[in-house]
Amino acid sequence: MSDRPTVSLDELPSILEEGRRELAAAADPEGLRTAEQSVLGKRSPLAGLRASLGRLDPSERPAAGQRIERALHELRGLAERRRDELAEDQRRAALVADRLDLTEVVVDQVLGPIRRGHLHLVTQTQHELEDTFVGMGFEVAEGPEAETDWYNFEALNMPPGHPARGMWDTFYLKLGRPETVVLRTHTSPVQIRLMEGAEQEGRLPIHSVMPGRCYRRETPDARHLAIFHQIEGLVVDRHITFGDLAGTIETFTGAYFGPDIHSRLRPSYFPFTEPSAEFEITCTICHGAGCRTCSQPGWIELGGCGMVDPAVLAAVSIDPSQWSGFAFGFGIDRCAQMRHGIADLRSLMENDVRFLRQF
Numbered sequence: 001m002s003d004r005p006t007v008s009l010d011e012l013p014s015i016l017e018e019g020r021r022e023l024a025a026a027a028d029p030e031g032l033r034t035a036e037q038s039v040l041g042k043r044s045p046l047a048g049l050r051a052s053l054g055r056l057d058p059s060e061r062p063a064a065g066q067r068i069e070r071a072l073h074e075l076r077g078l079a080e081r082r083r084d085e086l087a088e089d090q091r092r093a094a095l096v097a098d099r100l101d102l103t104e105v106v107v108d109q110v111l112g113p114i115r116r117g118h119l120h121l122v123t124q125t126q127h128e129l130e131d132t133f134v135g136m137g138f139e140v141a142e143g144p145e146a147e148t149d150w151y152n153f154e155a156l157n158m159p160p161g162h163p164a165r166g167m168w169d170t171f172y173l174k175l176g177r178p179e180t181v182v183l184r185t186h187t188s189p190v191q192i193r194l195m196e197g198a199e200q201e202g203r204l205p206i207h208s209v210m211p212g213r214c215y216r217r218e219t220p221d222a223r224h225l226a227i228f229h230q231i232e233g234l235v236v237d238r239h240i241t242f243g244d245l246a247g248t249i250e251t252f253t254g255a256y257f258g259p260d261i262h263s264r265l266r267p268s269y270f271p272f273t274e275p276s277a278e279f280e281i282t283c284t285i286c287h288g289a290g291c292r293t294c295s296q297p298g299w300i301e302l303g304g305c306g307m308v309d310p311a312v313l314a315a316v317s318i319d320p321s322q323w324s325g326f327a328f329g330f331g332i333d334r335c336a337q338m339r340h341g342i343a344d345l346r347s348l349m350e351n352d353v354r355f356l357r358q359f
């Protein structure tokens, strides 16, 4: 027995301790493979110990074998756990690397410094028009874009079947009975609402403008849009004459377009005004000299106007023998088009920032 080299298991605790430390220190999968090789591989101290078991006295072998197996078992478990940890770390790192940083400012390098946006040209134009009219003593009023047939047509002297309804192809909404609720085809319903309210609450006279979005089933082209913006004006007061209307249009034209732009009225027809007129202003391109935009005469049509039909006043219970008034209206989009020389109205709806940034 004494000729066998003694195998001391005294080293086992320090081998185990060293193995634990090496496996825990592995920083990535490659490092872990190296550590496993060194701790559990064929040339590892533990493998050496196991190989020397045969030199032990047979009575000691099972206990020594068990101690070595327990150490191996523990170290294999540690290696497995470390592998899972490293895989999890790697998955997290990949997630972070792939995440889009929404606060990152790349636009700066690509497009130049970020600029704050601004109001759309149509909104700017609407605000300028409102300012001009407010300066002339008007108030600004608004109304709903989905209207009943009564407000959009009937109260404006257009009963069902009236030929003037055919002037506009209307978007009807699937609400209530068929063809009773419409997307308003003009801002005129707000006039009816104003007059009703004023009459009921004793708030006459009225001096108001009504800007807003309107809808007609137009096929969009350079001069027409299915969604467009109007501004209308309404004055109901005592002793209002056609002269007041003409003076108001002329004052507005000079105030908004400049002192060298004038207005003129030409007879026309609208169901809710009598008499009615179209109003034209000096061509803003040629200033009256005549050009292709105005087709030579030096005048461009801007909108319609007229004296409020007494039947319209009566429909909202305003006494036509006491009160009279005038109304006018024109397109805000058209106004912007003329002031800025925009060739095609559709540019206003296409949301191309290269176009919008110019204003």
Ligand SMILES: [Zn+2]
Pocket: 283, 284, 285, 286, 287, 288, 289, 290, 291, 292, 293, 294, 295, 296, 298, 299
């Ligand atoms: Zn012209």
